Amino acid sequence: MAKSLRRKLRQLDRTRLLSAEERTRFILDERTERLASRPGDRTEPVADVTRVLICGAGHEHYGIPLDRIAEILPFRPPMPVPGGPAALMGVLGRGGHLVSVIDLGAALGQGPSDTDGANRHLVLLRREQPRVALCVDRAHEVADVTRLASETTGDFRKDAVMGYAKAASGFADQERVLSLLDVDRLLHPFLSSSPAPGV
Known part of the structure; x- marks a missing residue:
């Protein structure tokens, strides 16, 4: 996943289609999507x-x-x-x-x-x-x-x-x-x- 993201950024950097602000937004969106799709590994402690x-x-x-x-x-x-x-x-x-x-x-x-x-x-x-x-x-x-x-x-x-x-x-x-x-x-x-x- 990280390799594909870096590859996309290199392609974007080469073509200079996106500004620095747009690239930052793109990275944050990708990260948010990854975190949201990850299965929950933290469980709430069960009250005794x-x-x-x-x-x-x-x-x-x-x-x-x-x-x-x-x-x-x-x-x-x-x-x-x-x-x-x-x-x-x-x-x-x-x-x-x-x-x-x-x-x-x-x-x-x-x-x-x-x-x-x-x-x-x-x-x-x-x-x-x-x-x-x-x-x-x-x-x-x-x-x-x-x-x-x-x-x-x-x-x-x-x-x-x-x-x-x-x-x-x-x-x-x-x-x-x-x-x-x-x-x-x-x-x-x-x-x-x-x-x-x-x-």
């Missing part, structure tokens, strides 16, 4: 979108992967378990099974929530044994969020946080960036030393 339940715990917002959630329930006080970890609020019965209730804020090192039960929710996780519900200050909405790229993978504030994401719209008039939770890592400290049956 995850569907989550956005919840509040303390002053933070978290995304729990939707495929890990069985049900969202209104808060009801669980029966305390003596000698259990600080984040374990207690157990409650649901459908003939014991469900351990873990305070999400306390499990993430924020301390127990001081929000009254009226606005709180229980997020029942999709798992058989033991059954676990996370107590959150508020379950805001189910949304598709876009993962934010991270320079290093170990740079998260908490072990249970597997990344950060941005919601398409603001939730509860707050910032749109939230922490994505790894449910297995969150529950690991509680499952490795169960103080009570069903926990």
Whole structure:
């Protein structure tokens, strides 16, 4: 292609049919045509979108992967378990099974929530044994969020946080960036030393 263009320019130069300005326009037109006909070798990066339940715990917002959630329930006080970890609020019965209730804020090192039960929710996780519900200050909405790229993978504030994401719209008039939770890592400290049956 470049050889044929040079040949054409030599022929034009010999005959002096075109001025310098016309030759420049001719070259630019040829280049534009070549670029337009070239197959696209650049592809737009595909956004890493995850569907989550956005919840509040303390002053933070978290995304729990939707495929890990069985049900969202209104808060009801669980029966305390003596000698259990600080984040374990207690157990409650649901459908003939014991469900351990873990305070999400306390499990993430924020301390127990001081929000009254009226606005709180229980997020029942999709798992058989033991059954676990996370107590959150508020379950805001189910949304598709876009993962934010991270320079290093170990740079998260908490072990249970597997990344950060941005919601398409603001939730509860707050910032749109939230922490994505790894449910297995969150529950690991509680499952490795169960103080009570069903926990």
